[in-house]
Every structure is written in C-alpha cells, then in structure tokens.
Amino acid sequence: MARASRLRQSVAVIVVAVAGLVGGLAMMAPLEAAQVTTTGGYLNWGIKESFRSYIVGPIAKGSTSPQGGASVNGDGTYRFPLASGTYDASTGVGSFTFSGSVRFQGHSGQLDMVVSNVRVQLSGGSGSLVADITSKSLESATTVPYTGVTLATLTGASAVPGTNVVNWTGIQSTLTASGAQAFAGFYTAGLPLDPLTISAQLAAASTATATSTATATATATGTATATATATATATAPSTPFVGPAPRPSSAGLLVTSPGAAQPVSQLTGALASGGCSVETLALLQQGTWRIMIAGAPPAANAGLPASLEGATPFFVRCV
Numbered sequence: 001m002a003r004a005s006r007l008r009q010s011v012a013v014i015v016v017a018v019a020g021l022v023g024g025l026a027m028m029a030p031l032e033a034a035q036v037t038t039t040g041g042y043l044n045w046g047i048k049e050s051f052r053s054y055i056v057g058p059i060a061k062g063s064t065s066p067q068g069g070a071s072v073n074g075d076g077t078y079r080f081p082l083a084s085g086t087y088d089a090s091t092g093v094g095s096f097t098f099s100g101s102v103r104f105q106g107h108s109g110q111l112d113m114v115v116s117n118v119r120v121q122l123s124g125g126s127g128s129l130v131a132d133i134t135s136k137s138l139e140s141a142t143t144v145p146y147t148g149v150t151l152a153t154l155t156g157a158s159a160v161p162g163t164n165v166v167n168w169t170g171i172q173s174t175l176t177a178s179g180a181q182a183f184a185g186f187y188t189a190g191l192p193l194d195p196l197t198i199s200a201q202l203a204a205a206s207t208a209t210a211t212s213t214a215t216a217t218a219t220a221t222g223t224a225t226a227t228a229t230a231t232a233t234a235t236a237p238s239t240p241f242v243g244p245a246p247r248p249s250s251a252g253l254l255v256t257s258p259g260a261a262q263p264v265s266q267l268t269g270a271l272a273s274g275g276c277s278v279e280t281l282a283l284l285q286q287g288t289w290r291i292m293i294a295g296a297p298p299a300a301n302a303g304l305p306a307s308l309e310g311a312t313p314f315f316v317r318c319v
C-alpha cells in the first residue's frame with residue numbers, strides 16, 4: 001500500500017476512534033490529580049466591623065480576645081491560621097479548616113460569644129463559611145451552641161495562583177439565617193459581613209498525595225477499540241506515563257505521570273520501549289483534539305504541544 005494511502009486510512013480510523021473516545025471522555029469522572037494539600041496559610045477575617053466596634057464601644061463596654069493561635073491584624077481583623085485543606089486549581093474547589101477562635105464579651109458578661117473551628121468551602125467563585133459558635137442568649141442568659149453552623153455564604157472569590165501558593169482577597173461574605181441566630185436577633189440574613197482574605201500554601205505537586213484516574217472506552221471501529229484505565233499516584237514516577245503501553249495494533253488511553261510536564265518525544269520513546277510504536281498520539285484540550293500522526297508532515301502535527309502537563313489523559317494508537 002502506498003504510504004499516502006496508508007496515512008489516509010490511518011487518519012480515517014483515528015478520526016472515528018477519536019469520535020468514539022469523545023463520548024467516553026465526556027462520561028469520564030473528573031480528574032482528581034490536581035488536588036493538592038495545603039501546608040500552611042491563613043484567613044484574615046474581621047467577622048463584622050460594626051460588631052467589633054459595638055463590642056468595645058460605650059454600649060457593650062466589652063472586649064474581643066483572639067485565642068488558640070488566632071491574632072489581631074493591624075486593621076482590627078483577625079488572622080486564623082490554616083490548619084488543613086485541599087485545593088484543586090483545575091476545578092477551583094478548595095476546602096480549608098482554620099484554627100484559633102475569637103471570644104466577644106460585653107454587657108458585663110451578658111454578651112459572650114465564641115467563634116471557632118472556621119471552615120471555608122470554595123467552588124470556583126463562591127462558597128460558604130462554616131463555624132462552631134457559642135453565644136449567650138439574650139432572653140435566657142444560657143450559652144447556646146451553634147455547632148457547624150453555616151455562618152456566611154461567599155461570593156466573588158477570585159483565586160490568584162502563585163508558586164505553591166494560592167491567594168484570594170476580597171471574598172464577599174453574607175450572613176445566613178442560621179448564622180443570624182447567634183447574634184441574638186440583632187442581625188438578619190443577607191447582611192454583609194467583612195470580606196475574607198485567604199492565603200493557602202500548597203504542597204508541591206510532585207510530593208502531593210494526588211490521585212488521578214481516567215477511564216475511557218472507544219468502540220467506534222473494529223480496528224481501533226480502546227479501553228484503558230490508569231491510576232496515577234504522585235510517587236516519584238519512573239515512566240513519563242502511567243499504566244502499561246497498549247499492545248501493537250491496539251489503542252489506549254493513558255495518563256501522563258503527575259508532576260512535571262512530559263515532552264512528547266519522551267512519551268513516544270517510553271512507549272516504544274514498552275513495545276508500542278506510536279502511530280497516533282492525541283490529546284483533548286479544552287474541547288479540541290490535538291493530534292500527532294507519525295509520518296505526517298510537521299505542519300499537520302503542529303497542533304499537539306511539545307510537552308503534556310502532568311496527569312493529562314492522552315490517546316495513543318500503536319503499530
């Protein structure tokens with residue numbers, strides 16, 4: 001068979017196979033590979049400026065006391081150390097638990113409120129703030145626990161990534177109905193609370209306990225039926241991809257090892273060592289297939305990046 005004709009046939013097979021894979025990939029569970037744990041950081045939050053002023057002012061004549069590692073910032077807001085958390089830059093999902101508490105006292109002890117165990121859940125631009133609160137009731141003067149109460153809803157969270165750190169400033173917070181109860185009825189749901197600033201230091205991707213799982217099935221043609229399941233754990237990878245190389249004359253979906261980007265030349269080299277001479281390597285990037293076909297003119301293969309990010313699923317067909 002002439003080379004051009006073989007190439008045309010190969011392209012046709014791949015296009016159909018890739019079309020089948022698109023369906024498989026659409027059903028793929030979201031990758032968890034990008035989720036990393038936090039190693040430190042903090043939350044700056046003043047709860048509500050007018051409440052702080054009221055507490056230490058002439059009406060309540062009280063005090064505010066940060067405890068258990070929480071401290072007061074120069075602007076009067078509080079800093080709660082980040083005790084634990086996870087963050088996934090690919091989905092914008094973050095879950096953070098902060099240590100420290102703040103006690104508000106006033107009216108000669110009739111007002112006594114403690115906010116502790118502050119947790120923040122973010123998903124993209126919005127989220128919620130949960131805390132454990134105890135607050136003395138105005139009527140009965142008994143201390144009422146509000147454990148795990150969703151104190152505020154969060155909006156306007158815009159992540160600013162850095163090197164092993166991600167920051168948010170000016171996250172808007174709004175009091176919920178359940179949170180309002182802890183303020184003895186002086187506030188109503190929907191009231192704006194102080195904005196939040198969060199800084200989360202992230203474990204380096206190569207040392208994170210990230211796990212990546214990708215599964216896809218393509219049954220579009222008899223010649224290119226691919227079923228691949230790959231699980232990647234972030235432990236010093238010895239090959240640039242995870243899982244066994246597909247056998248000759250078969251296709252599969254692999255995942256690049258988590259961590260540093262993997263040059264395509266290294267991927268094809270490692271696949272060749274595993275007995276797979278790569279005929280096609282394809283990557284779905286933001287809804288567009290980037291395809292490299294061995295032997296095709298360089299211009300035709302220009303769509304595939306020179307290297308693939310760590311923990312990236314990619315399709316490969318071997319001859």
Ligand code: HEM
Pocket residue numbers: 048050051054059107110111112113135136137138182183184186187
């Ligand atoms: C002897 C008991 C109390 C008295 C006499 C009292 C009195 C007052 C007064 C007069 C105000 C209005 C302040 C102003 O408009 O500037 C106020 C505001 C407030 N009180 Fe109390 N209060 C008492 C107990 C409590 C308790 C137990 C809580 C529970 C946390 C509480 C939470 C608040 C809040 C959240 C405000 C609104 C502060 C703001 O301006 O943002 N109070 N209180």
